[in-house]
Amino acid sequence: MAWAREDLPGWARRHRWFLGVLGLGTLLRLVTVLGYRPALWFPDSYTYVVTAMRPRPDLVRPAGYSMFLRLFEAFHSFGLVVTVQHLLGLLTGVMVYVTVLRRGGRAWAAVLACVPVLLDAYQIELEHLLVSDSLFTFLLVAAVCLAMRRPLTARASAALGLLLAAATLTRTIGLPLIAVFALFLLAYGMRRAGAAAESTAEAMAESKGTVRPGRVVAAIVLPFLVTALVPVAAYAGWFYAAHQRFGIIGSNGVFLYARTMSFADCAVMDPPADLAVLCDPRPPAARPVSQEYIWDAASPLVRLPGITFTKETDTLAGRFASLAIRSQPLEYLRTTLTELGRSFTPGRPVYPDADTYGYYRFPATVPPPPGRYPALVGKEFARRYEQGSLTVRIAEPLAGWMRGYQRVAWLPGAALLAVLLVPPAAWAARRMTAARREPGTPAPGGWLLGWTTAWALLLVPAATAQFDYRYTLPAVPLACLAAALAVTQSATHAARRAATQTATRAAAPVSEGRHEGA
Structure with missing residues (x-):
């Protein structure tokens, strides 16, 4: 202990720049927690709360974030939830910094790498929203940082699979990332097998033994695949029991249909009669943004009988989207690149609409209550969760400081x-x-x-939904x-x-x- 006390000042000096950034990030989050109580709401927030209070797989969003909310239900405080999300944001910055140093990086590069996640005002505002993104980011960054540790053991590979499974059940974009990580582990295992065979060739020759590269690779890849896919498969079984449908959500066809409506031309597609009901006669330039085809009452899809996400409607929408992509592949590619390009605009233009854009900014006035019916249902469950008022209380001047900070720090x-x-x-x-x-x-x-x-x-997201x-x-x-x-x-x-x-x-x-x- 005496050695630790003596070494602490030296450790603090070595990491003083990072500690300064971390301290500033902590202060900004404290100001946010005190300035906006108990939390900020997004339209998706109410659906998450419904699933947390009434556990059942949702057709649109996996239940991972809802189970995260349920962990804290006994405290009846959305303020506690967003405080934990702010802590996850800080830990994400710590993981980035530590990983760069462990991989032999320079301290200045490690500090710069963690500045955006610790100090970006939009990142801090997102952590204060009751949405899944902060939890998903933490899980995914943790997985990448763990994958970079050396040597990567079978136990670490299994832990990596659990992190990817949790990320997938928090946001479905994690599912294709399981394949990305599996390929990475396969390449790592093959390099490790080659190095082991080369370094032990002489000893193995004397004992007349052989190195089995397949066994070395399997020891790394198989634990990952098991721990990544088994939880996802179990959730898919739960989803099937609830909805009699395979998958972890039931809205892939609907979202892809909305995505293709940015270019789909039925004159080119020549759809059969059952798909023609989903056509929009307006030219693509005159159409609304993609998400309106999911939620707007005037959408051809929403006008169909029943709820938008029934098995029949989702299948129909998926067939339409598939036909649109096959008929107009270059248009699909062009619009995908256009949506991707929105990630790199110099400024921050309003998109996809003013309402959605406004949710990502610290408000100056109390946000209005939800208007959509699912959100109204979710609001009743949220009151049971909080056991108190859900009205956002804006405390000045703290809230004003964050609004001013958000104008310049992103x-x-x-x-x-x-x-x-x-x-x-x-x-x-x-x-x-x-x-x-x-x-x-x-x-x-x-x-x-x-x-x-x-x-x-x-x-x-640019290929399957739209930019956000x-x-x-x-x-x-x-x-x-x-x-x-x-x-x-x-x-x-x-x-x-x-x-x-x-x-x-x-x-x-x-x-x-x-x-x-x-």
């Missing part, structure tokens, strides 16, 4: 694109240098998993982590090359002298 989309371009640029520069001066081609370093995951988080500002925020810490690791790897490579050249020059006179003496 990561522009163009800056996010620049961060995402850093890893491939650093790798390309290192590869060119290695090609000129050293044999062999360097492989991408530890940044590749975080970088790929960040791009997947941006691309999948809240969808970009989970990609930010992963993009920053990848950039910090890529810069670190390039700097380390340059330092090693310089050291090698210096050692070579220093040894040259000695070699020449020995040659002359001989």
Whole structure:
């Protein structure tokens, strides 16, 4: 203990810049908690509360976040829930910082990597909303950081699978990421098997044994697949028991239909009669944003009998979307790239509409009560959860400080694109240098998993739903982590090359002298 007390000042000096950023991020979150009580609401919040209070798989959203809400139901405080979400945001920044340092990164790069998640005003506001994104971001960043630990054991691989399963049951975008992580683990296992075979070749030859690469790979990949897929399969079984449908949600066809209405032209598609009822005669430029085709009463889909997410309606919508994509693949690609490009706009234009955009800003006045029927039902469950008033209490001047801070402290989309371009640029520069001066081609370093995951988080919503500002925020810490690791790897490579050249020059006179003496 005496050693720990003596070393604490030195530790604090070494990490003073990070501690300063972390302290500022903590202060901003404290001001938010005191300025907006008990929490801020989003239209999805009420559905989450209904599932938390009446556990049953929802047709639109998986129940992971609802079970997170249920963990704190006994405290009857949404204020406690968002406080925990703020703590998860702080822990996300800590994980990014620690991972960069553990991978040999420079302290300045580690600090810069965690600044957006700790200090971005929109990130802090999202943590104060009763939505799943903060929990999902924490789980996914934890999974990426765990995957970067070395050596990666079977136990760590199993824990990685549990994190991905929890993330998938929090937001369905986690499902394709299971495949991304599985490929990463497969590549890691093959490299590890190759290294083990090479290092033990002589010993194994003497004992007439052989190295079995398949066993080494299986020890890494199989625990991940089991712990990732079994919980998802169990949830799918629960979903089937509740709705007699396979899957973890029942709205994939509806959302993809809404996505394709940004370009679908029935004159080109020539749909059969049962699909023609979903056509919109207006030209794409005159149509509303995609989400209106899910919720607006004037939508061809919403006008069909029954609720929007019945099995029959979702199947019909999925068939229409599939036909639209097959008939107009280039238009689908163009609109997907357009939606993806909205993630990188220099400013922050209003999109998809003023109401949705407004939910991501700290309000100056008390938000109005919900208007949609599902939200009205959810409001009654929320009152049971809180056992008190749900009206947002805005405390000035604290709330005003956060509104002013939000006007200046956020990561522009163009800056996010620049961060995402850093890893491939650093790798390309290192590869060119290695090609000129050293044999062999360097492989991408530890940044590749975080970088790929960040791009997947941006691309999948653009391809299957539409762009939304809240969808970009989970990609930010992963993009920053990848950039910090890529810069670190390039700097380390340059330092090693310089050291090698210096050692070579220093040894040259000695070699020449020995040659002359001989």
